[in-house]
Amino acid sequence: MEATLTTPTIPGAYWKWRGQSIYYLHAGSQQPQRPPLLLIHGFGASTDHWRKNVADLSADFDVWAIDLLGFGRSAKPDQLYSGDIWRDQLHEFITEVIGEPAILVGNSLGGYASLCVAAQRPESALGLVLINSAGPFTSNEPVRQPDPMRDTLKEGMKWLFLQDWASFLLFQYTRQRSIIRKTLEKVYLDKSAVTDQLVEDIYRPSCDAGAAKVFASVFRSPQGEKVDLLLSRLNCPLLMLWGEADPWMNSxxxxxxxxxxxxxxxxxxxxxxxxxxxxxxxxxxxxxxxWALLSMEIPKPEASEKE
Structure with a gap:
């Protein structure tokens, strides 16, 4: 079993972006010839999900973590949420706050948003780390023959999720602490990693005003640009980390x-x-x-060598 990392409390700060408050963490200091790291969480998570990574990585890098608009301690305005809005948020955060191009590290939804930045705003990304990254590929499956019953059911379900009352009820169900724990235990191989703190970190932002509408908007938003099209525009080092026991995707x-x-x-x-x-x-x-030290062609000092 993996040893438990110490997780010191790192004070956060707020950045005003397009009139909305965006929460972020910063640890470490600018390192000569070493690009900063920007950590981006997945759906329903926040900077808290990087608590075991920020302090450790800050020994070698200038490390930043951010709450995407609509999540964590960031504002949750009633608007359309998409890869484009998070791409712009991350790009402008790198430009205005970090002040230099970064290596983006994204998990799940955060991986897709990071890929959007690296592909569509390449001046902000020196490298990209995707951890069980989400995002659709262009489908190459043959078009299925019409099936009136199946198609009617599919359209009915789509209509249902477009109803405010239905998405609100689903949100209220999924945000229960017991359901959060059960969901996490399904997607974590090591169940002992699903702690009370982790459950609380995910539950707490769901109590914020606007959280239910964010939940509804994310599921109603049209899919963004396909991953294969984004990869065709990518021109930076890419590290993929796959948790093989992920039941949500076949790694x-x-x-x-x-x-x-x-x-x-x-x-x-x-x-x-x-x-x-x-x-x-x-x-x-x-x-x-x-990978970061090697891909950036930076000599690796003895102090950074870890077995």
Missing amino acids: RERSIKFRQYYPQLTEYFLRAGHCPHDEIPEQVNNLIRS
Whole structure:
């Protein structure tokens, strides 16, 4: 079992972006010839989900973590949420706050948002680390024959989720602490990593005004640009970290697709679920550290060498 990392409390700050308050963390200091790291959480998570990574990585890098608009301690305005809005948020945060291009590290939804930045705002990204990254590929499945019953049911479900009352009821159900715990235990290989603190970190932002509408908006938003199209525009080092026990995605199948469109990537398959950075943080931190130093062609000092 992985040793438990110390997780010192790191004070956060707020950045005003397009009239909205955005929460972020900063640890470490600017390192000569070493780009900063920007950590981006997944759906329903926040900067709290990087508590086992920020302090450790800040020994070697200038480390930042941010709450996407609509999540964590950031504002939750009633608006359309999409990869484009988070892409712009991250790009402008790098430009205005960090002040230099960064290596973006994203988990799940945060991975997709990070890929959007690296592909569509390349001046902000020196490198990209995707951890069980979400995002749709262009479908190459043959068009199915019409099935009136199936198609009617599909349209009925789509209509249902567009109703405010239905999405509100679903939100109220999924935000219960017991349901959050059950969901996490399904997507974490090591159940002991699902702590009371982790459950509370995810539950707490769901109590904020506007959280229910954010939940509804994310599920109603049209899909963003397909991952294969984004990869065709990518021009920076890419590290893929896969938790193989993730029940939400078939990591081996997705790996093949990523390699098809970006064969020069580096990847590792890990004994973990959907969130390896939280479940096996030491392994993930070491892989990010080693890859970042190597991909940026930076000499690796003895102090940074970790078995």
